[in-house]
Amino acid sequence: MTAIDFTTTVPSPARAAGAAAQRATRAVAGRSTRLRLTVRGRRVLAVLAALPAVIALSVAVLGGGVALASRDAGAPAGSFTTVTVAPGESLWTIAEEVAPDRDPRDVVDELVRLNALDTVLVQAGQRLAIPAAYGR
Known part of the structure; x- marks a missing residue:
């Protein structure tokens, strides 16, 4: 009988495929790969x-009421008069009546802002x- 030499091994197909994959990985390592994000990512x-944007919006909302909550005295007591609207009157007629020398559109706008009208x-x-x- 002939003796079998067990010192030399024949690579298995799986081992050969693994070695080929390692060589391919080393070859690709020099190139950049595409980033893949998961749904969670x-x-x-x-x-x-x-x-x-959320932080900026929060600061704007929370800081926007500072002027309204100030303890400033406001306008002096004699700087405004009050008028009661009569039936049939509009802001336009009131503006023409209180400031006949000014443009009624400007006066109406000022009255709306002053009285905080919607x-x-x-x-x-x-x-x-x-x-x-x-x-x-």
Whole structure:
């Protein structure tokens, strides 16, 4: 009988494939690979991207009421007069009456801002603040 030499080994197909994969990995290692994000990674990235906008909006909302909550005295007592709206009157007619020499559009705008009105519609019996400079 012939003796079998067990010192030399024949590579198995799996071992050969693994070696080929290692060589391919080393060859690709020099090139950049495409970044792949999971769903969780995309969510984290979206939250991190939106975080500065959320912080800025929070500061604006929370800091916006500072002027309203101040303890300043406001306007002097004699700087305004009050007018009660008569039936059939509008802000336009009141503006023409209190400031006949000025453009009624500007006066109406000033009255709306001064009295914090949502619209230019007024109702009979409503009290409006008029700057004393206009007088009535």
